[in-house]
Amino acid sequence: MARDRIVQADPEDLSLLWSLRLSSLARLRLFNQVSAEVNNLFGVLTSITPPTTRTHVLENLLPFELDVIQARVKYWAGDHYGYADALGALLRRCKRRARSARITDADRQMWIERGARVGLIAASQFIETKDFAAATALLEPLVIQQQQPAEQQQQQPQPQPQLASELRAALGRVYLQAGQLDQAETHFAAVAADESVPESTKALNASFMASARGDWDKASEILRDLITQRGSTQAVNNLAVALLGQGKLKEGIEVLEAALETSPSTLAMAEPFLFNLSTLYELRSSIAADKKRELLIEVAKWSGDGLRTTCLKMPS
Template identity: 35%
Template sequence: MNSWKALANLARDTIRTCNPEDTELIFSMFTLRHFALVSLHLPVHHTRELHLLFSAIAHLPPPIRNIVHSRNLIPFSLEVMLAKSRGGVDELANLLKRCKLAARKAGRENLEEIQLWKERGMRVGVVIAGVLVDSGDAVAALNLLSPLSSSPNTPIYVLSSIQRLLLTIGNLPSAALILERILNHPSSTETEKAMAQGFSFVAQGDNKSAQLAFGRVAEEREGHGDGLVAANASSVAALYVNELDRAISIIEAAIATSPSSTLIEPIIFNLATLYELRMGQEACLEKKVELLVKVAEWGGDGIRPACLKLS
């Protein structure tokens, strides 16, 4: 938590004190600050500052604003963050169209720029798929991403997203084929392989194997985003094999290691539910109050008290 907070403060201070004509440094610091705010689970601060930034850009004198846009001075990641913060898929879809158009305009000789815009397009596609899944339309998300899997050079993050979507809709044979590609992909890491195997085990009902696969990642990637995902998945798998104490200890260990990144609503809710399943009423209430104190100290903004299940 301290490192992300330090980076957010460093970026802010650099923006305030640097040469105002050094636009590349300024925008890179804005990007760093917003990644830090997202990592600190401060969505209110992130959204407000992001909208203020783009509002300021929109109110620049026309000649300067035209230079900013014509030279592509605004980092693409900030534009994706803005589109995502506004909800829905329309703005994200416009970004995807822009990526496709830019790739076509680059010309056949400029392979590096073509690849850049294709990569950006794939990342925007994955973001759109996530929004569709959140809205309950996993089939539409799969239809969006499936064409991207036709190339033998499809990035791992795209294949992983497709595999999870296939597992979500119950298409296990197709998911198994994607899993094979992930395991044999030249750039796949051991973490990516273990996560893909773990989700496959869950879909097959082999929760013991899933717990072991996710547990390895949780230990090796402790304190990182993928480590948190693995820890939560390992805890759920432990619950399904009736190892409640193990399920609780996994989440509590993750919180102890990195409270600011771990104390998010799904994790808090899961741990509160595990307390209810494992303990009597008084002991459960005591543990929830302890959890409440940790959330008050380390939790980001926007956490709803209902996730603690104290009522």
């Protein structure tokens, strides 16, 4: 639909249509096609003359989502350092626009929120590379910003309360992965005390803490309730880990296989889910190779371009 509209639309309306098309291709995991189209699109945009017009188009008319997708192209290509640099450039742009004296308070708030969300994306990249110190260093100032005295907050617009809680929850999970349980519990407690945070988020945080402390029974109970009430795919994956901690391999496999059968288009693209299922196959069955080949065939129907097949733990 986006392609047909792009062909027919007025040139002034194309920016949102390009954002729709590229986002759709990314959701389909057709990353090679996304990369080709992003390179062609920005090749045209950066050749606009005169330079003042080009700057106006890139700064004011181009949807911010397209800049994020352009940065993501580097990640899909395996250029993790280039991806970090691109995210850093987006963060600097958000800070510069938020500090501009020529924008309205509403626009300033928008750029502050964009900066916070780009910070979350950058933190997730640091977590993936196991650089927990960099992730906490990036998120801590964003969280502390929410704790400033009221008079300071009146002078500078702050991110929305929901985003502030998302930042605290993300920071707590980083501390959890770094093994700093007390720090993680402090942030999770602050999130739990916030009435605006969904109960599902609070429950998921509680399951993380229970798992980290080895209380697998409690973690399983929380996650089963989440699956029953919300149908959370993340809770399904975490429940399998909790069941593994209890030595219930067969039940863990059944939970993951049932979830994959119910939502193949979602879970066949979730690498942690596939890694956990492959691991359980290895631990449970002497015919793990056959089970993983069957899993590979199922995943191939849905996975698109970007799946790293190492998550299936197949022999080379």
